[in-house]
Amino acid sequence: MTSDFEAQLRAVSLRVTRPRLAVLAALHDHPHVDTETVIELVRVDHPTVSHQAVYDVLKALTDAGLVRRIQPAGANARYESRVGDNHHHVVCRSCGAIADVDCAVGHSPCLTASNDDGYVVDEAEVVFWGTCPDCSAESTANDPPVGRK
Ligand SMILES: [Zn+2]
Numbered sequence: 001m002t003s004d005f006e007a008q009l010r011a012v013s014l015r016v017t018r019p020r021l022a023v024l025a026a027l028h029d030h031p032h033v034d035t036e037t038v039i040e041l042v043r044v045d046h047p048t049v050s051h052q053a054v055y056d057v058l059k060a061l062t063d064a065g066l067v068r069r070i071q072p073a074g075a076n077a078r079y080e081s082r083v084g085d086n087h088h089h090v091v092c093r094s095c096g097a098i099a100d101v102d103c104a105v106g107h108s109p110c111l112t113a114s115n116d117d118g119y120v121v122d123e124a125e126v127v128f129w130g131t132c133p134d135c136s137a138e139s140t141a142n143d144p145p146v147g148r149k
């Protein structure tokens with residue numbers, strides 16, 4: 001796995017460093033986490049890596065296209081290493097959990113905008129909002145029984 005990450009870094013002409021490998025590994029195992037969580041995950045194996053180093057790595061990886069930054073309205077920026085497939089996200093309004101949503105298999109219908117005003121569209125970012133299974137189970141459990149208040 002580490003050699004995969006090394007190859008990814010080399011493919012975009014980034015130097016292979018331990019913090020960069022650690023961030024890629026963290027995002028591979030934990031997609032859609034915010035910066036604070038990336039720092040925690042990296043520090044499990046590399047306790048001496050600074051906050052600033054993780055910020056810098058995230059920025060370099062995002063600029064190089066190895067990491068995608070998503071920021072649902074009202075939430076912290078999240079990062080993931082699944083890039084280049086134009087997938088979308090569903091976000092829980094209640095707890096902020098995020099899951100991936102694929103475009104229809106084999107093509108990306110969302111890229112066909114109803115009116116593109118002459119722009120050449122190469123990416124569509126759709127955020128679906130709702131309630132995750134955990135939160136909807138919880139709210140059902142907390143609902144007062146019908147007829148009693
Ligand atoms: Zn939730």
Ligand SMILES: [Zn+2]
Binds near residue numbers: 031032080082088
């Ligand atoms: Zn995703």
